[in-house]
Amino acid sequence: MRITLALLWLTTLLLRPAAQADDLTLSARAGFDGLYRNGAAVPILVSARNDGAPLEGEIRVAVDDGAGGENVFTAPVALPTQSDKRVALYVHVPGFSGSLKVELVSDGRVVATTTSNLLTLIPPESLLYGVISPDSGALAFLETVNGSRTGAAVAFLDLADLPDVAVAWRALDVLVFDDVDTSRLTAGQLAALRTWVENGGHLVVTGGPGGPKTAAALADLLPVTINGVESVAALPALEEFVGASTTAPGPFVLTDASLRRGEVMLAQDDRPLLATADLGLGRVTFLALDPKLAPLAGWAGHDALWQAIAMATPTPGPWSNGIQDSYSAGAAVSAIPGLRLPSLGGLLLFLLAYTVVIGPINFLVLRRRRRSELAWITIPVLVLLFSAVTYFTGFRTRGGAAVLHTLTVAQGSIEAEQVRAQSIAGLYSPQRGRYDLALPYETTAVPLSGGGVGIGSDNVDAIVRSGDLTLRDIRIDTGQVVAFVIDGYAPRPALSGEARPTDDGRAIIVTLRNESGAVFENAVLVYGDKQVRVGDMAAGETREMPLTTTPGVPLGATPTPDPLFPTGIVIPNPLINDPTFILGTPDYYSDPDAYPRWQLLQSLYNYSAPAVAPATTTTVMLAGWLPDSAQAIDINADVTRSAVTLVLLEIPLRP
Numbered sequence: 001m002r003i004t005l006a007l008l009w010l011t012t013l014l015l016r017p018a019a020q021a022d023d024l025t026l027s028a029r030a031g032f033d034g035l036y037r038n039g040a041a042v043p044i045l046v047s048a049r050n051d052g053a054p055l056e057g058e059i060r061v062a063v064d065d066g067a068g069g070e071n072v073f074t075a076p077v078a079l080p081t082q083s084d085k086r087v088a089l090y091v092h093v094p095g096f097s098g099s100l101k102v103e104l105v106s107d108g109r110v111v112a113t114t115t116s117n118l119l120t121l122i123p124p125e126s127l128l129y130g131v132i133s134p135d136s137g138a139l140a141f142l143e144t145v146n147g148s149r150t151g152a153a154v155a156f157l158d159l160a161d162l163p164d165v166a167v168a169w170r171a172l173d174v175l176v177f178d179d180v181d182t183s184r185l186t187a188g189q190l191a192a193l194r195t196w197v198e199n200g201g202h203l204v205v206t207g208g209p210g211g212p213k214t215a216a217a218l219a220d221l222l223p224v225t226i227n228g229v230e231s232v233a234a235l236p237a238l239e240e241f242v243g244a245s246t247t248a249p250g251p252f253v254l255t256d257a258s259l260r261r262g263e264v265m266l267a268q269d270d271r272p273l274l275a276t277a278d279l280g281l282g283r284v285t286f287l288a289l290d291p292k293l294a295p296l297a298g299w300a301g302h303d304a305l306w307q308a309i310a311m312a313t314p315t316p317g318p319w320s321n322g323i324q325d326s327y328s329a330g331a332a333v334s335a336i337p338g339l340r341l342p343s344l345g346g347l348l349l350f351l352l353a354y355t356v357v358i359g360p361i362n363f364l365v366l367r368r369r370r371r372s373e374l375a376w377i378t379i380p381v382l383v384l385l386f387s388a389v390t391y392f393t394g395f396r397t398r399g400g401a402a403v404l405h406t407l408t409v410a411q412g413s414i415e416a417e418q419v420r421a422q423s424i425a426g427l428y429s430p431q432r433g434r435y436d437l438a439l440p441y442e443t444t445a446v447p448l449s450g451g452g453v454g455i456g457s458d459n460v461d462a463i464v465r466s467g468d469l470t471l472r473d474i475r476i477d478t479g480q481v482v483a484f485v486i487d488g489y490a491p492r493p494a495l496s497g498e499a500r501p502t503d504d505g506r507a508i509i510v511t512l513r514n515e516s517g518a519v520f521e522n523a524v525l526v527y528g529d530k531q532v533r534v535g536d537m538a539a540g541e542t543r544e545m546p547l548t549t550t551p552g553v554p555l556g557a558t559p560t561p562d563p564l565f566p567t568g569i570v571i572p573n574p575l576i577n578d579p580t581f582i583l584g585t586p587d588y589y590s591d592p593d594a595y596p597r598w599q600l601l602q603s604l605y606n607y608s609a610p611a612v613a614p615a616t617t618t619t620v621m622l623a624g625w626l627p628d629s630a631q632a633i634d635i636n637a638d639v640t641r642s643a644v645t646l647v648l649l650e651i652p653l654r655p
Helices: 002-015 136-144 187-198 236-242 302-311 326-334 344-368 372-398 594-603
Strands: 024-030 042-050 055-064 070-079 083-091 101-106 109-115 126-132 151-156 174-177 202-206 224-232 252-259 263-268 271-279 282-287 402-413 418-429 433-439 444-447 460-465 469-476 480-491 495-501 507-514 520-527 530-537 542-548 619-626 639-652
Touching (some): 024 101, 024 109, 042 055, 042 070, 042 101, 055 083, 070 083, 083 460, 126 136, 136 151, 136 302, 187 202, 187 271, 187 282, 187 418, 224 271, 236 271, 236 302, 271 302, 326 418, 326 480, 326 594, 402 594, 418 433, 418 469, 418 639, 433 480, 444 460, 444 469, 469 480, 495 619, 507 520, 507 530, 507 619, 530 542, 530 619, 594 639
Parallel strands (some): 070 460, 126 151, 126 174, 174 202, 202 282, 402 639
Antiparallel strands (some): 024 042, 042 083, 055 070, 101 109, 224 252, 263 271, 271 282, 402 418, 418 480, 433 469, 460 469, 495 507, 507 542, 520 530, 520 619
């Protein structure tokens, strides 16, 4: 009896999680004030304190992958005695509302656990504000200011909440800095902020008495130059702008500024009160007043003022949502160049030859030689011979080395420093093996779900964020393709260009330059719902292309294709509606090089989603292919690499 009790006591000690210890605490905050979007990485900030013995381990978050498995995201952590550490993870949560479980694991044991705050999914058609202010409640009214969207939500944040990985900002539409010292932003946060704006974010910076400190670290982004602070007796221009009289008496304190770029939306006596400027695909807006102070605080017209600001928020184009269709993505990445299955006719001929040789021919030869008893020798020999042929033919078909097949979409502005680079990476192995993929720290990754390839969370041990992002212990069976979606930003491809209307406004002249070291393949220009062929551009080549803008006059080389989709489905994508130019062939289903590119184009659109507005006519988009990957991917094995990048660069029209 005593022995049994002792064993039970010992077992309890061994199995009891050290999370019960008072000297180790763990807490976690997920999303932007608990808000997130489907398809966008969700930041999780984990705080750990250790008042006990030194400990090393990893923070781990397991997330349902939506297909019955789990994706495991981890980051190493070292906790000396009397230490506090903050660890950031960026996870993908498929359509989930609730809390996430966070674990601290050491030596294979869970030593501490916690749950995050509740996560709430924001609809894609809603505007999501991030607000950083000492009095966030003063800006809570933004929940009713939706600009051109169908709704709005507000996340109240601290400077420390802003990730240093730009891809984790994608859920935000608008970020408001109000009366906050931006000099406390780290270099990583500032770089992520710029990249986020260049790729469609809207940064709003307010002024007033705290304007100079709020603008301290943002001088190169703002449309204005900050000169100081001044008082004015009245603001009649503001009242006229929104059609409402101010009730508070002056004077009013505003930030004195002068326009540096962009345009002034509202001015008082040549002082910019509201100025805005484009930056890549995004926008930066400066409001010279503090929304917490008179005349804006409690003013009936402040909603109308902020509605004007919200209307200036860029609307994501049909190109900007990234990989939407996992089936097409899987089909694209599994169509690996150089790996060809034998034709059906070839297989039938091989089976016919096998049957005829082993059967009738073997029988007739042995009977003619009157040696039918040798059949017990000739049949096994022939079987071995045909097996050897089958094996070596299959080896040649599969290849002798692993293949890393990467298809990347590089999408952004031709004037931006960084563009979004989203890749479908497929790893093929001719034999059973285990691999690690290493990606830049600034990226996120998740196994591709769906699409009919050998994918899923069961194929990878964990996605580890340390000095880089590692897909750890990828397990691949013989002849299998394991696929991942990798998201991040990369330097803009070495292509440049300008688009300017002619004096009579009847045409647009587009100047293109290929400054890369490779041929830019099957380039097209997209304007509105039309496209014009550019063709291949050699390395170093410059070319001018005219686009007509006269209503009813088609572009010079634009085809008139038959729609590929049934009536009622509106796809504002001329590259899909007529892919002949961008693929270089009308027979792209049979072309081994064009087929994965066609499937990649297909993967960018969710055909079950509501139709969206046609492409804008304020920009010209350049599309084409570069024979390399915009994503840097390392692997712990010798592999054959196959890569291509679809370039989608918007060229703004400049007078």
